[in-house]
Amino acid sequence: MIRKALFLFVAVCMAFAVQSVSADTVKIGLMGPMTGPWASEGQEMKQVLDLLAEDVNENGGLIGKKVEIIAQDDAGDPRQASLAANRLSTMDIVAVVGTYGSSITEATQNIYDESQIIQVANGSTAIRLTEKGLKYFFRTCPRDDEQGRVGAQTIKDLGFKKVAILHDNTSYAKGLADEAKALLEKDNISIVFYEALTPGERDYNAILTKMKSSKPDGVFFTGYYPEAGLLLRQKSEMGWNVPFIGGDATNHPDLVKIAGKKSAEGFYFLTAPLPKDLDTPEAKKFVADFQKKYEAPPNSIYAVLSGDGFRVIVEAIKSTKSTDPDKLADFLHKKLTDFPGLTGKISFNDKGDRIGEVYRVYRVDGEGNFVLQP
Amino acid sequence: MKEKRYIVYALFVVFLLTAPLYLNRYWLEVLNSVGLYAILGLSLNIIVGYGGMFHMGHAAFYAIGAYTTAIISTSYGVPVLWLMPLSGLTAGVFALVVARPIIHLRGDYLLIVTIGLVEIVRIALINNVFGITGGANGIFGIPRPTLFGYKIFKSHQFLYLIWGCVAVTVFFFYRLENSRFGRALVYLKEDEIAAEGSGVHTARYKLAAFVLGAFWAGMVGTLFAAKMTIISPESFSFWESVLYFMIVILGGSGNIAGVILGAFLVIGLPEFFRGLENYRLLMFGAAMIFMMIFRTQGILPPRQKVFDVSRFRKGGEPI
C-alpha cells in the first residue's frame, strides 16, 4: 500500500516534470467541448481548424513557420475550461480560438488576458463578454442583442401579433429570448407564452400542448437544433400548423433530418450566411475542401465561425509579420476591415465585437433546403 | 510501517510547498483543482465515509456556499474570504432544513432524494430563483480574495491558500475522526441498531454529519467563487456530486489520506489523459472500473484505530 502510494507520487511528479516545448511552429490553440453534451460542436471545430491549418501549411506556412493547432477539451464546464485555458496558456500559443458557451468562455477570459493571448470566441454571444474592455478578446459570432433585434424585426415582418417565445435556459438562448421579448413588447406585440424547456429530452409534447392553448400566431424558439427538430416534428404530429422561427443555434442540417422534411418545411431561422450562399471564393473553396476531407459538408455554423476566428488570426500574423499580442490586437481592432470571411465580411470594433449586419433570414423549403430569404 | 507513512506525508507536503518552483501555471491550477475537490471530498467523507449514508447531492451545498459568497460580495462589497463562515452557515442551515425530513430514509432511497435535491437546487439556480442567482448566466465579477493585505490572484498564491485550507481541514477532521462524534458516526455506519442500543442518538448524529459536511462544502464554495470570479449553474450539476462521491469511494471512504488520494485520481488523472483527446473519458471510466476491481475497499481503506492503552496496564497486566 505504502509502496503503491509512493509509486503514484513519483509518477505524478514525473508527469508534472515532462513538458515538451518546441518553438519552430506558430501555435494556435483551440478550446472546445471535445467531450460532454456539446462534443459534436467541439469536434467539428477541430475538424475545421485542422483543415484550415493544413491549407495554410501547404501554402507556405506562416511567417516562415508551420502552423500547429493545439486543441484542448473544455467539456462544456467552466472549471475544466479554466484548466484548459491554463494549459493552453503555458503551451506557448499565440492565440486561441473558442469556445462555444458564453459562461464557459467567461471562465477563461481573464486567464488569456493575463497571459496576453488573443482569444477569438466563436459561439459565445452573451453581451457582457465584450463589455469588460478586454484588449485581447474578440468574437466572430454576433451578440445576442444584434440577433434579438433581427429576430424581433423578422417577427414583425411576418405580421405576428401574438407570439410565443420558448428558450432552453442556457445563457445564450435565455439572452436572445429576453432581448427579443423586450423589443417585441415595445412594439405592442403581445407575448402570450414565455417559458423554458429542458434541453436533452426527447418528448416535448407537454410543452407544445401548453403552448398551443395560448394560441400564438408564431413561435420564436431560441434554443438549439436538436430540440428544434423534435419540436417541429411533434408539432406537426399534433396537427398544429403554427409557424416557427429559430435563432442561429437551429442552423444545422440535422435539424431537417430530425424533424423530417415535411415537418421542417416553412421553418424560419436567423443565422450568419451559410458558406454555400456566399459567392466568395474562400467560402466555396472551404466547403469543397471540407467535403473532400471529411466526406460531409460542415454542419455547425459555430464550427464555421471558429474557422473564421482562425483565419483572422492568420491574417493578423501575416500582415503584422509578428506574433506580438499587442500588435495583433491592434491590427484586429483597427486595421482589419471587410476581411473576406467564410461567413461574410469581418471587421471588429473597439470592444472586439464583429461589426456589420451579419444575420440573414432563412426558410426551409419542401425539400429540406435552407433558402436565403430576400 | 508507521514511519514510512509519515515519510510519504512529509514528502507530499514538501512537494506542495515547493511546487511553484518547478511546475508551470497549468499544473499549479490542476493542483488547485485537486485541492478544492480534496476538501469537498473530505466534507462528503463525513457523511458517506464515516456515517455511511448514501449522499449524492453534495454539490447542492457547495452551490449554496458559492452563490452566497457571490451574491453578497458582488452586491455589498464584502471581502470574499470573510464570507467563508457565512457561506458555510447558509449551506449548513439549508442542510439542516432539507435533511431533517429525509434523514430516516434508508440507503438507496436517501441516494435518489439527495440526487433530487441537487437537481432542484440546480434548476432553481438556472431559473434565477428569487431574482438573485443570475439564471443561466450565473454571477460574475466576484472580487479576488485578499489575505493579510495581499491580493490573491496568481496560481501559486491560490495553491497556498487552497492547500492551506486542505491542511486546516485535515487537522480538524483528523481530530473529529478520533473523537466521540467521529466514532458515533462509524458506529452508525456499522450497525445502526447496535449504535442506538449503545446510546447514540442516530437521527441527531446523521443530521449533524449532514450539517457539518454541508457547512464545509459551503466554505469551499467561497474558495471556488473567489478563484473562478464567475460562477454559473453548470458547475453544480449532479455529475459534480458524482465526482465527489467517486473521490470518497475510490480513494478509501473513511480515510483522510485516501480521500485526498482520491481527489488526485478523479480530478488529476484525467488531466494526464489530455493527450488522448476524445479517448480521455473512456480511459478514465475504464481506469475507475479496474481500480475498484483491484482494490474493492478503495485505494487506501481506513486503518484500525490505535489507542494508547499501555498506561492502563501494569507490567503487561491489566490493572
Added chain:
Amino acid sequence: MILKLSNLTKRFGGLTAVDRVSFDVEEQTVMGLIGPNGAGKTTIFNLITGNYKPDEGEIVFQGQSIGGVWTNKIVMLGIARTFQTIRLFQNLSALENVLAGCHCRMKSGPIGAMLKTPGQKQEELWALEHAMKQLQFVGLADRAELLSGNLSYGNQRLLEIARALATNPRLLILDEPAGGMNEQETEALIELIFKMRDSGLTVLLIEHDMGLVMKACNRLVVVEYGKKIAEGTPEEIQADSRVIEAYLGIDEEE
C-alpha cells in the same frame, strides 16, 4: 423494584406477539425470562429498550414511565442490552466497541472535538480508562486491540456485555448470553453474572440453557404465545405443572 411491566401488549399486524404481560424486577436480582421459541421474549426486551413501541400497557423504570421512549434515551436512563444475534461492530477493535458504550456518558460534540478543548481531552482519557475497565471486568483486556469480528463466539458475547456495561447501566438485559458458549464458558458467564449482581446491577436475561437459568436466576417469568403463564423462584417454576406441560414437559413425554 427497579422495573415494572404492566399489561404490556404488542401486535404485529394480526399477530399479538406480547399479550398483557406484567411482572416486576427487584433491584439487585437476576431475573430470567424463559419460554419456547417465538413466545415473544425478545419482543418484550425490544419493548423495554425502546426498539419497539408498545401498543398498550406501561413500562416503569425507577419510577419513570419509559414506554415508547427512544432507545438512546433509555440507555441514558440506565438500561443496557445485548443482542440475541450478536451485533458487534465487526470491523472495529474490541476496545472501540466498548468505547461505543461510553458514548452516552460523554458530552463533547464535534466542535469540542475539532478544537480539542481540555474538557474533551479529559473526557476521551476517561472513556479509554472506563472502556479498559469493562474489558478487564469481562476478561478481555488482553484482546482490546483485536478486531471484534475475529474474536471467538463466546468472547463476542462477553464483549457485548462489556459494551453494555460501559453505559453504566442500572439494569442489564441479556438476550441469550450463553448462546454458542461451551460448558466452561457458560460457567464463567454465571460467575460474571453474579459478579455484576454483587456490584449492584440488576440483570434480566433470556436463556435457553436451563442449567444456567436455574443456577443464576433469583426469579423466573415464563411466557408462551405472548402470555405470561408462570412466575416464581426456579424451584417453583420447576414444580409448576403448566410450565412442565408447555415447555419443560416436552422432554419428559418423548
Added chain:
Amino acid sequence: MEEFFQQLTNGLAVGGIYALIALGYTMVYGVLKLINFAHGDLFTIGAYLGLTLLTSMSLMDSLGVFFGLLLLVLMVMGLVGLIGVLLDQIAYKPLRQSPRLSAVVSALGASIVFQNAVMLIYGARFQVYPQDILPRIVINIFGMPVPLIRIMILMASIFMMGALYFFIQRTKVGTAIRAAAEDQGAARLMGIDVNRVIMLVFLIGPALGGAAGLMVGLYYGQINFTMGWIYGLKAFTAAILGGIGNIPGAMVGGILLGVIEALGAAYISIAWKDAIAFFVLILILIFRPTGLLGERVAEKI
C-alpha cells in the same frame, strides 16, 4: 379539460418508456442490491444498435413492416442483453463481496465507458432514424388527435411489462429469480443456481432497456450518446418512486413520473418540471419511505 386529457396522454407516453427502463434497474437491484448506473447507457446502446441494424439490413423490405420490426426488436434486445451480461461479468462480478458503494463507483465507470464508446464509434453528432418506417397516422380518440405510433409504443411497453410480470410470477425460472431476490443464501440452499439467476437478470433488464432505446429511436427519431443519462436518471427515480426491487412498482413509478412531469409542466411551470417531479418524489418518500409499492421491512433485532 381537453388539454388535461391531452397532457395525460403525453405523460403516459413518456411514462411508458420510463417504466420499461425502470424495470432494468429494479430487477438488478432486486437480486444484487446494486444500482446499475450504466443501465441508462445500455438504453442508449439499444437505440444505436437499432439504428445500425435498421439501416444496414433493410428488414422491412424483405419481411414486411410487422415481422421486420419484430425481428429488429428481438435482435436489439438480444444484443443489448448480451452486453448487459458482459458488463456484469467484467465490472460487477468481481465486486460481489465488497462494500455496495464500490460497485456503484464501478457502475459509474462503466457508464462513462459506454457513453464515450458510443461517441467514438458513432460520433458525437445526433443520429437520426429514417422517417418513413412507421406509418405516420394520427387517430382521433374522443376528439383528441393522438399519433398511432404513440399508442403502439405504449401498447408495446405494456405488453413487455405484462410478459415480464407473467414470466416472473408464473414460471419456474421466474420463481427462482424471486427467491434469489428474497434471500440469496436461502435460494442457494434450495438448489437455485444464483449465478445463473444473476446472469438472467442481466440479460432481461438490459434487453428491456435496449428495447426502450429502440422505441425512443423509432418514435422520436433523434438520438445521441448522452441521452441515456437523462433517461437513466428518470427511470431510476421511477423505480425508487414505485419501490425499488418491486416489478409492478417500477411500472407504476414510471407511468406516474411521466404523468407528474406532463401535468407539472402544463399547470405549474415547464422550466421547473423536473424540480417538481423530484419534489413530489421526496414528498412521497417522506410519507412512504420505501416507495409506493415497496414493502416496509421491519428490521429483525
